[in-house]
Amino acid sequence: MADLRGRVGMFCFIAAESAIFTIFVVAYLFYIGKSVAGPTPADVLHAPIVLTICLLSSSLTIHAGVKALTKGNVAAFARWWLLTLALGAVFLGGTAVEWHRLIYVDGLTIHTNLFGTTYFSLVGLHAFHVTAGLAGLALGSILALRGYVRPVHASRSDVFSLYWHFVDVVWVVVFLVVYVAGR
Amino acid sequence: MATQSLALPQPAIATRPLVDRLHGWITTVDHKRLGMLYIGYALLFLSIGGIEAAAMRIQLVRPQDNFVSPQVFNRLFTMHGTTMIFFVVMPLAFGFANYLVPLMIGARDMAFPRLNAFSFWLTAFGGTLLYFSLLGANGLYGAGNAPDVGWFAYAPLTSRTFSPGHSTDFWTLSLLVSGFGSIGTAVNIITTIVCMRCPGMTLGRMPLMVWLNLIMAGMVILAVSPLSAAQIMLLVGRYLGGHFFDTQAGGSAVVWMHFFWIFGHPEVYVLVLPAFGAASEIIPVFSRKPIFGYAVMVAATVCIAFIGMSVWAHHMFTVGMASNANTFFVLSTMAIAVPTGIKIFNWLATMWGGKIAFKAPMLFCVAFLFQFLVAGLTGIMLGAAPFDWQLGSSYFVVAHFHYVIVGGILFTIFGAFYYWFPKITGRMYSERLARLHFWLFVTGFHLTFDFMHIPGLLGMPRRIYTYEPGRGWDVWNLIVTIGVFFQAAAVLVFVLNLVTSWLSGEDAGNDPWDAWTLEWLTTSPPPPYNFADVPTVRSRRPLWDLKHPEDPDWKYE
Numbered sequence: 001m002a003d004l005r006g007r008v009g010m011f012c013f014i015a016a017e018s019a020i021f022t023i024f025v026v027a028y029l030f031y032i033g034k035s036v037a038g039p040t041p042a043d044v045l046h047a048p049i050v051l052t053i054c055l056l057s058s059s060l061t062i063h064a065g066v067k068a069l070t071k072g073n074v075a076a077f078a079r080w081w082l083l084t085l086a087l088g089a090v091f092l093g094g095t096a097v098e099w100h101r102l103i104y105v106d107g108l109t110i111h112t113n114l115f116g117t118t119y120f121s122l123v124g125l126h127a128f129h130v131t132a133g134l135a136g137l138a139l140g141s142i143l144a145l146r147g148y149v150r151p152v153h154a155s156r157s158d159v160f161s162l163y164w165h166f167v168d169v170v171w172v173v174v175f176l177v178v179y180v181a182g183r
Numbered sequence: 184m185a186t187q188s189l190a191l192p193q194p195a196i197a198t199r200p201l202v203d204r205l206h207g208w209i210t211t212v213d214h215k216r217l218g219m220l221y222i223g224y225a226l227l228f229l230s231i232g233g234i235e236a237a238a239m240r241i242q243l244v245r246p247q248d249n250f251v252s253p254q255v256f257n258r259l260f261t262m263h264g265t266t267m268i269f270f271v272v273m274p275l276a277f278g279f280a281n282y283l284v285p286l287m288i289g290a291r292d293m294a295f296p297r298l299n300a301f302s303f304w305l306t307a308f309g310g311t312l313l314y315f316s317l318l319g320a321n322g323l324y325g326a327g328n329a330p331d332v333g334w335f336a337y338a339p340l341t342s343r344t345f346s347p348g349h350s351t352d353f354w355t356l357s358l359l360v361s362g363f364g365s366i367g368t369a370v371n372i373i374t375t376i377v378c379m380r381c382p383g384m385t386l387g388r389m390p391l392m393v394w395l396n397l398i399m400a401g402m403v404i405l406a407v408s409p410l411s412a413a414q415i416m417l418l419v420g421r422y423l424g425g426h427f428f429d430t431q432a433g434g435s436a437v438v439w440m441h442f443f444w445i446f447g448h449p450e451v452y453v454l455v456l457p458a459f460g461a462a463s464e465i466i467p468v469f470s471r472k473p474i475f476g477y478a479v480m481v482a483a484t485v486c487i488a489f490i491g492m493s494v495w496a497h498h499m500f501t502v503g504m505a506s507n508a509n510t511f512f513v514l515s516t517m518a519i520a521v522p523t524g525i526k527i528f529n530w531l532a533t534m535w536g537g538k539i540a541f542k543a544p545m546l547f548c549v550a551f552l553f554q555f556l557v558a559g560l561t562g563i564m565l566g567a568a569p570f571d572w573q574l575g576s577s578y579f580v581v582a583h584f585h586y587v588i589v590g591g592i593l594f595t596i597f598g599a600f601y602y603w604f605p606k607i608t609g610r611m612y613s614e615r616l617a618r619l620h621f622w623l624f625v626t627g628f629h630l631t632f633d634f635m636h637i638p639g640l641l642g643m644p645r646r647i648y649t650y651e652p653g654r655g656w657d658v659w660n661l662i663v664t665i666g667v668f669f670q671a672a673a674v675l676v677f678v679l680n681l682v683t684s685w686l687s688g689e690d691a692g693n694d695p696w697d698a699w700t701l702e703w704l705t706t707s708p709p710p711p712y713n714f715a716d717v718p719t720v721r722s723r724r725p726l727w728d729l730k731h732p733e734d735p736d737w738k739y740e
Contacts, residue, residue: 110424
């Protein structure tokens with residue numbers, strides 16, 4: 001029963017988050033090509049293929065971790081979650097590098113033009129969710145390494161993994177909107 | 184005949200010190216206590232918002248009055264609207280949902296008690312933040328105190344250029360914070376209803392109050408989240424120099440309108456659905472008949488929720504949208520009258536042929552039926568774009584939505600107060616004072632809001648701080664203001680009734696209304712665990728089955 005409660009609660013939370021992201025995506029799409037000054041997306045954006053592969057594969061590793069815990073293998077759980085944490089951190093680091101280049105090389109900030117406003121808001125909102133997910137992953141991994149995680153916690157880690165899958169799915173949408181449709 | 188009496192020594196129950204009791208309330212995760220906190224908090228803000236309304240009406244009582252300055256008037260209508268929507272009616276809806284949903288489905292608490300407390304305190308903090316603006320909003324500019332951009336805060340009025348200081352920041356942060364609280368509570372309500380129902384309580388046997396709160400919570404998730412997103416965009420604009428709503432940089436002020444009303448119109452249904460729920464519990468009990476058309480009621484509510492998500496731009500006809508957009512939003516607005524009409528006919532059919540007892544809760548519900556019908560009719564008028572071009576942003580609109588929110592929602596909530604007061608406190612309220620409250624409020628309501636339509640038709644725009652004599656508005660404004668004092672007196676009687684009845688009312692017993700839903704099965708007030716034994720349900724009226732074992736409902740369902 002507690003298992004079901006967590007899942008239903010998380011699905012409701014994900015529905016609310018989806019509505020928030022929808023508004024930002026709609027704003028992004030509506031404002032494509034409406035900036036009155038440069039730089040434009042075509043000038044400065046390069047599709048982050050490797051980072052995308054990192055983030056999407058982290059959905060597989062977190063799932064493997066939950067499965068290992070369901071079977072009672074806490075050590076494997078810790079290893080999978082640390083790997084997930086690493087993949088997520090690579091993604092976030094890649095975003096940081098991209099933002100640094102945009103700000104200091106291309107001169108694009110959130111204040112520069114409408115493209116900058118919508119780009120940094122949408123990608124930033126997603127990056128914020130990745131950061132929150134990394135905090136959760138770090139907490140789970142540390143607890144596992146220190147021996148506090150037991151197989152009964154499998155359902156909780158499963159509920160958390162739903163959030164992480166959601167963050168990945170949102171990235172697919174953001175990627176398509178920002179790096180495919182928006183360019 | 185010797186009556187055996189057991190003379191047990193009475194254990195000395197020392198009253199705990201006040202600090203302890205306060206600590207208990209502040210740290211509580213019990214759904215009933217949180218429900219009461221929500222309701223008490225809403226009543227506090229109801230009085231604040233009411234005083235703001237009264238101040239505005241005093242200013243408008245005659246032409247060229249100087250009771251408040253134009254600047255203060257702008258703050259008054261902004262704070263009045265924001266307070267009444269976000270910190271009165273929403274908390275009242277959540278308060279009753281919190282208190283009643285677990286009891287009605289035979290559960291011992293909400294699904295996530297700590298999330299519940301967290302959500303309440305977020306809402307409480309949001310309201311405090313809004314009013315803290317009176318002290319904190321000056322900023323370095325020495326400009327402004329309370330927010331004065333109107334409750335829908337259209338761009339570009341909210342930009343740094345036109346709103347220096349921090350008043351708009353307080354407004355947006357307050358709605359962001361309380362919005363997160365609302366989303367948390369909505370998640371909790373849905374999870375509770377999906378996962379915590381007692382044995383036998385199938386979806387088709389849930390009380391309508393529970394059904395309508397389930398749908399309300401779903402709408403909160405889909406409607407309040409866009410508002411939060413829009414507030415984040417506004418903050419990005421004000422603090423980081425973003426251009427979402429900055430027309431000089433290619434942004435669009437109309438986009439803010441869309442984002443706001445994508446929240447704003449479903450919000451009306453968020454507020455009205457719990458009121459519908461209360462009416463659907465009260466009307467059957469006081470007509471001594473089961474609700475007419477249960478399944479259709481649920482279906483109509485789901486219809487309202489679906490259509491209600493797609494009517495938002497009828498608030499924007501005067502902006503000048505494309506004609507196909509106008510057509511779509513006119514048609515969807517007309518369509519929503521159908522499921523709403525079905526509900527009104529179902530309530531009437533429930534009363535038809537019943538043994539109606541006109542106790543206070545029923546009086547308020549009957550008034551609600553008439554008034555909500557009128558509110559719906561003016562809604563259809565304003566839903567026709569050409570009519571709206573004439574009367575949009577006039578006092579006709581103000582009269583219309585107050586008819587919905589006061590005449591529809593607040594009346595039913597007053598009914599709900601009287602109906603569940605015996606359960607919440609264990610005491611019976613004073614029927615005499617309740618009737619006085621009802622008649623004063625009906626009189627005041629109709630004086631104010633019936634006559635408010637007329638200056639609107641005569642061309643009086645909303646949000647003006649004064650007007651010139653000789654436009655034919657004077658006498659109507661005078662009548663409207665007189666009605667306010669009746670309403671204020673009625674609310675004082677209401678509060679007096681609550682306080683005196685709670686302190687010294689008669690014992691109400693577990694089930695004073697001979698009602699049928701599970702909350703009346705347990706003691707009044709219910710113990711912290713609600714039910715000693717988790718009940719089992721076999722029909723939509725479990726208490727009827729218990730009281731009438733020879734003719735139970737489950738034989739026919």
